Amino acid sequence: MNFLKLQRPIVFFDLETTGVDIQEDRIVQFAAIRINLDGTRSHLKTYVNPGRSIPAEATEIHGITDEMVANEPPFSEIADPVCSFFAGCDIGGYNVVKFDIPILLNELLRCRKSISLDVAIVDACQIFYKREPRDLESAVKFYTDGEHVDAHDAMADVEATIAVLEGQLRRYDDLPRTPREIFDEVRDPDAIDLAGKLRWENGKVVLTFGKNKGRPLDTIDRSYFSWMLSKQVVGPDAEHIIRDALRGKFYNK
Secondary structure (H helix, E strand, O other), rough: OOOOOOOEEEEEEEEEOOOOOOOOEEEEEEEEEEEOOOOOOOEEEEEEEOOOOOOHHHHHHHHOHHHHOOOEEEEHHHHHHHHHHHHHOOOEEOOOHHHHHHHHHHHHHHHOOOOOOOOOOOEEEHHHHOOOOHHHHHHHHHOOHHHHHHHHOHHHHHHHHHHHHHHHHHHOOOOOOOOOHHHHHOOOOOOOOOOEEEEEOOOOOOOOOOOOOOOEHHHHHHHHHHHHOOOOOOOOOOHHHHHHHHOOOOEEO
């Protein structure tokens, strides 16, 4: 990949889903490109049978219908190849921190599998929103002077994301060149989980959403933690913090 200095391979990926609820919705298309240290690329793309009907409003966005996925494998059958594809790699994509990674983690959790998040995560959306807030189609036009064709096809979105990141690296001389340095620059240093539901404030864990937004966990009624766990409000990477809070154990920084 031009300009990006890799210390390990990096996987850029994108998901099309039945909706935008990271706890309840399911993957209907998975696409990923792994860029290896020698510059070669490996591709993985598949439709996925979500085991439920795809809502019309979702089909209007990505064009994937129930008929298109009727004979495709369920996610459980591709979980192992997906995990192998990510093994030993940093992660990249567009809005993956808030959406694609949590969705993928929850799908893997249902299969009792996981991928490591102890890696650099290069989210071109985070860079874009920090420098030039817009959506992916606008990002393609802004950074590449081109048009994003086949928007919401998962592989087309992956290709567009790579093009956007290359454009960002060309435009911003002060943007770091390694995935780890980019990850450290654009992420919220006080964020605890990838989805940003929890963060550190004044040495305590606080919520960033809902009726208890801004409140430390040790000031919130424990029944709220039961609700959070039942609704899978936080991802697998932070669920243990809520389980401990339910038991009266609170973390301090």
